[in-house]
Amino acid sequence: MKSNKQKEHIVQEMLLAIGENPDRQGLKDTPRRVVEMWKENFAGYDKKKKPKVTTFDNNADGVHYDQMIVDSGYFFSHCEHHLVPFFGTYHFAYIPDKKIIGLSKVARVVDFYSARLQIQERLVKNVVDEIENALKPRGVALVIKARHLCKEMRGVEKHNGEMITSDIRGAFRKNEATRMEFMNFIK
Numbered sequence: 001m002k003s004n005k006q007k008e009h010i011v012q013e014m015l016l017a018i019g020e021n022p023d024r025q026g027l028k029d030t031p032r033r034v035v036e037m038w039k040e041n042f043a044g045y046d047k048k049k050k051p052k053v054t055t056f057d058n059n060a061d062g063v064h065y066d067q068m069i070v071d072s073g074y075f076f077s078h079c080e081h082h083l084v085p086f087f088g089t090y091h092f093a094y095i096p097d098k099k100i101i102g103l104s105k106v107a108r109v110v111d112f113y114s115a116r117l118q119i120q121e122r123l124v125k126n127v128v129d130e131i132e133n134a135l136k137p138r139g140v141a142l143v144i145k146a147r148h149l150c151k152e153m154r155g156v157e158k159h160n161g162e163m164i165t166s167d168i169r170g171a172f173r174k175n176e177a178t179r180m181e182f183m184n185f186i187k
């Protein structure tokens with residue numbers, strides 16, 4: 001692991017490489033700020049920061065939950081091909097079996113795996129694997145809709161910047177009515 005000073009030096013080199021003068025007033029503090037920001041943006045490499053996916057017993061309060069539970073939220077990540085952000089919304093759903101989960105956990109798992117260099121396809125899998133493993137639900141589904149700045153800033157796909165990836169498992173895969181119900185929720 002490199003020291004902060006070494007990391008800041010790398011950012012200075014990067015500024016030089018793009019044709020900047022790292023010593024000018026406005027950029028003096030930039031390497032320090034960038035390295036500070038990396039801590040947050042790339043916290044997903046630190047296994048200690050991996051959220052614990054705690055679950056509760058279904059039926060613990062005398063009610064057996066078997067309906068579809070849906071949650072949506074935002075995420076921000078960086079594409080591993082160009083090191084620029086891609087970001088958007090995620091739509092998560094599951095049908096419980098023996099366990100239920102607090103939805104804030106889903107948001108934390110999304111945040112953790114977003115805080116790495118990613119591709120959207122892998123981000124979906126990382127999150128669904130993690131949650132399926134802890135929850136063993138009857139079905140789980142995740143749809144991610146994202147804008148990729150590497151495309152949009154270059155004008156390659158200015159008119160259709162949104163990319164959609166999904167991972168649909170269990171009851172959502174087997175039962176078309178269940179899948180359609182979810183898809184209708186997130187339209």
Ligand code: ZN
Binds near residue numbers: 081082083148150
């Ligand atoms: Zn890219």
